[in-house]
Amino acid sequence: MKLKFDRAISLVAAGVITALQTAHAAPVYEIQNIQDYDLNGTLESTINGYGMFVNQQDKMVGISKGKKKLEVDDETGSAIDIEEGIPPEQRVSYSINLPIIANNFTFDADGNGASGSWIPTFDSVFGTTHPKDTDADQPETINSINAYYYGINNNGVKIGSYTAPEQKTEFTGERNDNNQDQEYWYYREFEERGFLKTAEGTDIALVPPYTVYSKDDTDVVVGGVSVAAAINDNNLITGYATTDLAKSSASRIDSCIDGETYPVDVCVQNDQYPDSNSVRRIIYQTRAFVWQFDGTDVTPTELPLGLESTSDNVFTAQGLGVNSQGTVAGRSHVYRNDNKDKLAFDAAYWKKDAQGDYQYHWVKMTNDQLYSVANDINDNGILIGSYHRYIEGYPRDKFFYLDTNAEDPTFVTPNDFYNVMSDRSSRPRDINNKDQVVGDIEVTAEKELPRMKGAFLYDKASDEFNVIDDLLVCESKGYVKDDAGKWTRNQVEVVDGDGKTLYYDSEIRIVEANSINDDGTIVGTAFIRKPSYQYDEKGNLVIGENGKPLFALNANGQPVTAYLPRMVVLKPTTSGTACEVEETDNSGNGKYERKGAASFAWLLLLPLVWLRRRVQV
Structure with missing residues (x-):
């Protein structure tokens, strides 16, 4: 930043x-x-x-x-x-x-x-x-992989996401005053991929289901996206991963295959980068996932979307927190109360049923809440998140919690300043098993x-x-x-x-x-x-x-x-x-x-x- x-x-x-x-x-x-x-x-x-x-x-x-x-x-x-x-x-x-x-x-x-x-x-x-060991004047020392840590469990297993390393191919474009000395085009295989790092130091990638776009006899590596957001002490990881390419993005890849300006991989990379408004031009269908790590291998499980998808629209679900029972907190697109005129991106949790299958649960919102997200859930079943709504004429985010074990789970917005619910935005980040919550608030x-x-x-x-x-x-x-x-x-x-x-x-x-x-x-x-x-x-x-x-x-x-x-x-x-x-x-x-x-x-x-x-x- x-x-x-x-x-x-x-x-x-x-x-x-x-x-x-x-x-x-x-x-x-x-x-x-x-x-x-x-x-x-x-x-x-x-x-x-x-x-x-x-x-x-x-x-x-x-x-x-x-x-x-x-x-x-x-x-x-x-x-x-x-x-x-x-x-x-x-x-x-x-x-x-x-x-x-x-x-x-x-x-x-x-x-x-x-x-x-x-x-x-x-x-x-x-x-x-290490950043201290990289020198822009010595290309061989430059680190091209961006890496992020998001969690560590009590077994010492760390999780996060990273980018692929740089690749390059010979520059074959037209020469002008700005590129007379350019030798290569630069690209990488993927922009973001989840991973775990064992306590012994082994890195294991969490490869998303969708990484290759195929058209006729041509296969193009688009990389896909995955993120490991949280892990429990049973080495169950939650996050999200891409399952398909958006239809509009498929048209972009087709243009790269048929175009002559760039090599295909370079053309795809150019579209993978954000534009001037920080918007990604290649987007994917994204779903919440869990990955079970058994000490050697990783077994992925896709969690259900909050709605039945029957169109080419892009829908997203994300797992963001997980407790010791394996219940996942996050968010998903959903038709509120099954009304297809009320599409929202709302807080959710996924809980196993008697057969051991994950079932989706919507955190019920009203039309006053424009959208919401669940960030975490503890072993007591207390889920935390925030919703976005107008308060006194201004858009604000407000912290809430919800007891998922209640007969009729209903979110509660705690008072903050002066023992009242203020109009200051607040967002929770984590909850421990003593029901203590931390986050940030406008002061x-x-x-x-x-x-x-x-x-x-x-x-x-x-x-x-x-x-x-x-x-x-x-x-x-x-x-x-x-x-x-x-x-x-x-x-x-x-x-x-x-x-x-x-x-x-x-x-x-x-x-x-x-x-x-x-x-x-x-x-x-x-x-x-x-x-x-x-x-x-x-x-x-x-x-x-x-x-x-x-x-x-x-x-x-x-x-x-x-x-x-x-x-x-x-x-x-x-x-x-x-x-x-x-x-x-x-x-x-x-x-x-x-x-x-x-x-x-x-x-x-x-x-x-x-x-x-x-x-x-």
Whole structure:
């Protein structure tokens, strides 16, 4: 995900968000991977890190995105120190005319890891290379496989998705001023495929049923799509896979077969890439699946669609969560109440009947809910998800839960802010077997403006809803006690390219909680504050006399700061108390005007890695 930090504004309003019910002995949390008021939360040579899932053994998986662009001093030829601020990202484009460069990398971390507690450690998938070992100037080192981890069970089996490696074929197109030196076209066999990685380190692909398009005597590898989204301790995996090509997409492949502009594989790749609106031009019929892994082989089972398909329309179903009984949570196209005028993409679950066959169950929605999704289900049969509807004239997503073991399962929308159901969008990500739910919620209330997001923790038993930032000890929010015993923002010291010493305030915000185990350990994403560098008109770093980059400064000569996402690990603590310092000035009294503005853009969006697991069709 690439966002331009093109606006620097104060975030004072971010502190005016919380009057939640914390009187029911809500747990107090500490960040575990904090280091000098910074987060060790991404792989070396990458910019962004995201925590995805944690199991009961305190082993977690995550994703790093955004390989740092290597900056070299033109005069000395030596690398430039870009660690203190926000470094530039290596640009990755979708083009059949350029080598394929990966920008997503898998890692794991362990509370008792050999290299240290909760240290992100690169974990290769199908031969991927560590981002620190790849160099754009040395093609043989370039990693072309994008890989994603989404889960790990208590047996140590990891699951996720990956892309095929780059292939190339001789360039035979017409020459022009832009391609005089082009030697090859670049393509790959598939764009996304689910996989599992055994505890011993063996990678096993989950090949979708549909990968080859056939016309007359010609077979074309289109690759298909599959994703492994969740796994239980019986090594049952759920996700989704493609079963056929959409009729409109078949026409595109026919044009590739009959066309003369590109080789067929290159033509197909060109259509597989998203267009300028990020829309895929080749689409598939997609169905929810489970795969049973027996330690050696994988047995796939297609789950029923939520409707009878008798047309060429494209219908989709996805498995997104699974409990120990094998019940699957997800979503499917469905005709609501069997009314063919009411097609919707709704939350669903699949449960085995007495004969051991999976049966589809619709999570009943009304016409007020435009669409919905179920993200997970625990061993108690409590399903969590969200629906999309208009509230006070604005489209919002709202978190719900549903007891699938009830005689007449009906979804419940919990209260959130001020013990009422607010108009703020909320989306759950995970539920443990103690009926604790984590996810994200909007924490500002502007009607006409984008809203900032924060992670939440909801306890079903007490019906208690908390923003996780309000459960942190002060040190985990970027505060330090001064000599008078008052909490103040930790001051970070950096040296500018002109040798001047500058300062900015530490700040950590938990913006996304993706997983919670039964011990209450939470992993997700936090934003940390970093100073921004200066760039010239060509987009190059401005280097000072001492060989270091110059920081962007505000009118007061202080660093302009912005936010970067980092993997975060949180554990309940009994040795501390929740920080009661309001967003005030450094003395702890009065309104806090931050020293140096902060980019608002990162707080408006959550990582796109969730689009792949929870949204992508």
